[in-house]
Amino acid sequence: MRCPQNGREGLEVPLKTVKNFLVGKALARLDPQSPHYLCQDPGCPVVYYGAEGVYLLEEVRFPVYDKGASLVCYCFDWTRESLREALARGLDPVAQVEEGVRAKRCACDQRNPRGRCCLSTLKAEVAGLASA
Numbered sequence: 001m002r003c004p005q006n007g008r009e010g011l012e013v014p015l016k017t018v019k020n021f022l023v024g025k026a027l028a029r030l031d032p033q034s035p036h037y038l039c040q041d042p043g044c045p046v047v048y049y050g051a052e053g054v055y056l057l058e059e060v061r062f063p064v065y066d067k068g069a070s071l072v073c074y075c076f077d078w079t080r081e082s083l084r085e086a087l088a089r090g091l092d093p094v095a096q097v098e099e100g101v102r103a104k105r106c107a108c109d110q111r112n113p114r115g116r117c118c119l120s121t122l123k124a125e126v127a128g129l130a131s132a
């Protein structure tokens, strides 16, 4: 399904992700029977949408990476800034997150706005910072 605002194809996300992100007033409009999508365009104010309508940036409880927030890993709170600091100190944030995933401490399906594991995004951010 395409974002009603910008017409681009969105990323289908689990219902529990949308439920975790929406503020109460927005949650009151949610149709739990139909699929929901994340609009990944940073320039579009629509975060989630579904058959019943759209949910805007001011209707979500946490900053959203795809909308320009620097929060990358929603389970262990890695931001672009804390990643840069850790790399400068010779730490390996990717290995730390992988360890957390192995230990089953992550809850990406609920905590990440994409409803998916952040590892590929985290690796790309780290690679970008390392080459900067």
Ligand SMILES: [Zn+2]
Residues within 6 Å of the ligand: 003, 004, 005, 006, 007, 008, 039, 040, 041, 044, 045, 046
């Ligand atoms: Zn959009």
